[in-house]
Amino acid sequence: MSRPIISGERMLARLQSLGQIGAVESGGCTRLAFSDEDGRARDLIKTWLEQAGASVTVDSIGNLYGVVQGLSSGAPIMTGSHIDTVARGGQLDGCYGVVAGIEMLQAIRDAALQPSVSLAVAVFSNEEGVRFSPDLLGSRVIAKDISLEEALATQSRDGKSVAGELKRIGYAGESSPWALLPSKFIELHIAQGPCLEASGTAIGIVEGVQGHSWWEVVVQGCANHAGTTPMPLRLDAGVAAMRMACALQASACLERLPAVATVGTFTLEPNAINVVPGLARFTVDFRDAEDGQLREADLLLRSEAKKLEDLGFMVQLSHLSRALGVRFDATLCDTLQATATSRGASTQRMVSGASHDAQMMATLCPTAMLFVPSIGGISHNPKEKTLDEDLVAGAQILTDAMWSLATTA
């Protein structure tokens, strides 16, 4: 039986064209959600979907869908991602998954094939969450993590609403966000970390998305004269906080508890060269795919705080944020891995450190993701880049997997 084969050249050219809408220097792109650029990019996507023979619909939160009808009825198998970017982002984050999905539909049409079940490509609204918060807005509405009304009422910092901006750019659709629920969802994306490139692996089989647990820690000691206060008589909040910060990160390094731990902010008071710090304030960012591991990390944080309290420091812990990790569908991961292997691509099981629309879709149907390597692991940056052959290979593997599911289902 014949299989759809993509045109790598066409797909790469389309990624370039899409990247021109909101282009900034050296290959970068600024295309914030619901901006004029987002509107023009949607127009282009719509044209390409129609050329590929898909029927295009837009739902009431602005998610855009292209569907190629299958021989039988029933829920579609869906792929997709997003085309909004951060400020001064790259041309690939999100766009790659969307353009690869369109290429899949075009390859099917070029080969004059028809799937057994419908195939859909989704373009989700406001994945980045830069102009309007929360992120993953379009898929979040589908997953009922936020109500449609609340999502539409969301305001940008400059006082614009999602509803108003969608209307302005012509993408306030009329269909229901729940009209096209898929039976399976696969998202193809660039890796946003260095793992794949570092191990020389062609395809990441993404088994889940990390959850996080964010803390602020305030350590209070006693400010003192740096010249006259002997070491044993100090209650130095700075060195105490540093020891705690190092211990938490050592746990992640040595025991993977949790998978990653980051102290991204750290300040001292009074912050003077000749005064022993009286107060230190820092944040802790724990991430892990397993909630149990995150809870263990939280306990570790509390026990490290207790050690400082036992030494006479006052320690205040504030839990800033928590998000549960997401596990993708094991069977679908196996399918993706087998598909990649049959194309001769090396694979690696991994967990995404960044958020993706797929984690919302995972609450509705069997879901998984495919990653291709990112040069230097750089993303959210004009320098974001992936080798052309990796982009083409990833899109063909997505097409193979989707086609296989759509014909054997």
Added chain:
Amino acid sequence: MSRPIISGERMLARLQSLGQIGAVESGGCTRLAFSDEDGRARDLIKTWLEQAGASVTVDSIGNLYGVVQGLSSGAPIMTGSHIDTVARGGQLDGCYGVVAGIEMLQAIRDAALQPSVSLAVAVFSNEEGVRFSPDLLGSRVIAKDISLEEALATQSRDGKSVAGELKRIGYAGESSPWALLPSKFIELHIAQGPCLEASGTAIGIVEGVQGHSWWEVVVQGCANHAGTTPMPLRLDAGVAAMRMACALQASACLERLPAVATVGTFTLEPNAINVVPGLARFTVDFRDAEDGQLREADLLLRSEAKKLEDLGFMVQLSHLSRALGVRFDATLCDTLQATATSRGASTQRMVSGASHDAQMMATLCPTAMLFVPSIGGISHNPKEKTLDEDLVAGAQILTDAMWSLATTA
């Protein structure tokens, strides 16, 4: 032979009176050098010196001296300190040594005694260095660490010169700063750290003043996504800098190399909760009485920096400041210790962490210092306090030692 006995009551009352000039809340005092308050305090000191039978002179940098003539001619034996304060300082820092010196002269007069050699009490200009920099200005001129011309031309932040301000408050003297060089110098001061109080010791015999070596350290790594960058692939400038800071302080704690090490300032870039720090900047304050120890500490800093460079970090070291440690006169220290012991006071040999006029005088003649305990080691603060009995004991021991030197010399 009869000895001068001070009136503790009178001395304490005078400390109170002096503290009213520039008084702030709860016993504190703001009397910046060459301010109106400094002028009025000098007037009061001058009156007390004259009441004690001293002849008062003022030199051209504003140092004020009270001299009681001895039976023989020759260089005087001198005590003294300063009466300027930091903003919102205490009533004792500096003033105690001056008022105790006046009390010594008054006790000599009350007992109708005359020393063999002249006794002098000095009030040095601008010890604190808050309004006009550098600190120790009056004694620094005497020690020729700065020229008289440069000292007089020194400008405050609000554009006033030392010369102009001295004239304005009436203390631009005509005598030479080198007219009254002493044969010995003893300074009585409150301890500005917690050592004496912590060990329950009545009198500190100060063997020297710590030198310092100040550094700024900049560690450059690589900023990365806190979610997607695995621990082994990070070049986290924050945790690297913290490890270096902890190592330096551990060396001071465990090996007294140097005597004290402080990381008082520490900042991260970009300082965001979910970004691995790309850059860390911190200061290091090493102090030790021994220059060799300070040089060893500098080498330790370089070797810790090298460790980070070997891991791939770029480390930039900037030497901000260095001051040599000062050793006081061993014989004079022994004399002070014997005097204290003969009064039944417990003693402890120590090194001053803070700067004092005595360290300038030490370049000219045998010099030493006496410390009395400070409650909680608090200084440069309205809460600065010493028990009355400790103040009185210290002043009597100073008087005993000065009298003994002035009669056996």
